[in-house]
Amino acid sequence: MVSAAHSGFHPDSHGESRTHTGLLGGLAAEQLLRLCDAVEMSPTDATAYAQVLTDALGPVAERPLALPPARSFLSDDHTPVEFSLAFLPGTTPGLRVLLEPGSGSDDLVANGRIGLGAIRTMADRWGFATGQLDRLEDLFFPASPEGPLALWCALELRPGGVPGVKVYLNPAANGRDRIVETVREALGRLGHRRALDALPPADAYPFLALDLGDWDAPRAKIYLTHHGLSAAEAGVLPRTTPHPGRERVEEFFRTAGGFPADGGGRLSGRPALSCHSFTETATGLPSGYTLHVPVRDYVRHDGQARERATAVLRRHGIDSTWLDRALAAITSRRLEDGVGLIAYVALVHERGRPPRVTVYVSSEAYEVRPPLGAVPSHERAGAAL
Numbered sequence: 001m002v003s004a005a006h007s008g009f010h011p012d013s014h015g016e017s018r019t020h021t022g023l024l025g026g027l028a029a030e031q032l033l034r035l036c037d038a039v040e041m042s043p044t045d046a047t048a049y050a051q052v053l054t055d056a057l058g059p060v061a062e063r064p065l066a067l068p069p070a071r072s073f074l075s076d077d078h079t080p081v082e083f084s085l086a087f088l089p090g091t092t093p094g095l096r097v098l099l100e101p102g103s104g105s106d107d108l109v110a111n112g113r114i115g116l117g118a119i120r121t122m123a124d125r126w127g128f129a130t131g132q133l134d135r136l137e138d139l140f141f142p143a144s145p146e147g148p149l150a151l152w153c154a155l156e157l158r159p160g161g162v163p164g165v166k167v168y169l170n171p172a173a174n175g176r177d178r179i180v181e182t183v184r185e186a187l188g189r190l191g192h193r194r195a196l197d198a199l200p201p202a203d204a205y206p207f208l209a210l211d212l213g214d215w216d217a218p219r220a221k222i223y224l225t226h227h228g229l230s231a232a233e234a235g236v237l238p239r240t241t242p243h244p245g246r247e248r249v250e251e252f253f254r255t256a257g258g259f260p261a262d263g264g265g266r267l268s269g270r271p272a273l274s275c276h277s278f279t280e281t282a283t284g285l286p287s288g289y290t291l292h293v294p295v296r297d298y299v300r301h302d303g304q305a306r307e308r309a310t311a312v313l314r315r316h317g318i319d320s321t322w323l324d325r326a327l328a329a330i331t332s333r334r335l336e337d338g339v340g341l342i343a344y345v346a347l348v349h350e351r352g353r354p355p356r357v358t359v360y361v362s363s364e365a366y367e368v369r370p371p372l373g374a375v376p377s378h379e380r381a382g383a384a385l
């Protein structure tokens with residue numbers, strides 16, 4: 001276990017000062033504490049979760065920020081941590097954190113071993129079963145794994161100090177040519193034999209995710225990549241019944257992507273991702289649908305990304321001041337001075353629940369991407385030569 005003191009995390013650093021000692025875990029824990037405060041979580045839970053985060057990060061928590069980042073594609077600047085907020089009307093947002101426990105090791109085998117170890121440590125600590133993950137272990141953790149990740153984990157930071165745990169696995173682990181086979185086999189082992197056939201056409205299958213532990217309805221989730229998606233195409237992606245509503249999905253897509261209300265256009269750069277979730281094996285049909293728009297690649301700067309996210313939130317009757325508080329908790333830079341702080345904006349539909357908006361916020365521990373049209377500092381008038 002990484003001790004809080006060693007990772008530079010000080011529970012009493014809650015507040016305006018940035019007192020982390022220049023270590024990744026310290027910075028991430030501090031960002032988390034400030035976020036917890038922004039969403040009015042109790043200080044007891046906040047302190048506990050900051051420790052949970054540094055523990056789950058493992059050895060990279062102690063990596064000096066002055067060193068280049070370890071290999072991780074979890075975020076654009078390779079920080080192995082990303083925060084997100086889940087918004088519903090009339091209530092405080094839920095706070096989640098996505099992380100890569102094994103990012104500090106340069107081979108995927110070790111990365112996966114560390115990741116599995118982190119999940120099992122959590123299972124022991126909070127008393128949940130890992131049967132679903134155990135059933136897939138040989139599939140996703142072969143002797144010579146391939147692909148961009150081994151295991152990511154997301155923690156839903158609930159009141160009371162025990163998080164909901166989600167695990168993200170890599171369908172390309174057995175090679176790119178065996179992705180569909182791997183996903184089909186995994187879903188079959190989980191009892192979702194017809195799930196793959198229920199999904200819309202896609203360009204790739206980047207992740208398969210599992211809810212572990214105490215969930216009302218634990219999900220198996222399949223993420224799909226859609227290059228060059230248009231609003232009209234986005235509207236017909238969902239395979240859930242009831243359908244979330246074509247117009248609602250199209251409108252969300254246009255707002256998040258920055259397209260005119262009545263207009264066409266495609267996300268021709270970084271692709272949108274959809275996610276279908278399966279919670280029962282009786283019908284073979286998905287019960288949940290999410291569309292993720294990578295807003296950061298379709299704005300000039302984060303001020304514009306914030307406007308998009310705010311418009312989506314307001315459209316769903318959600319008070320957007322929560323988002324502003326959260327952004328201020330993560331960074332003190334001006335939103336116009338970079339792009340990528342808001343990574344994705346997503347709209348979530350789950351059967352029997354009101355739609356939810358989620359916003360993914362980067363830690364930017366290593367780098368802030370300059371805004372589009374920015375003049376590099378060395379070319380600015382008056383810059384020292």
Ligand code: TRP
Pocket residue numbers: 073074075076082098273292294343344360
């Ligand atoms: N950074 C990766 C990407 O942009 C993976 C990722 C991180 C992601 N957070 C996400 C994907 C949230 C979808 C939604 O694709």
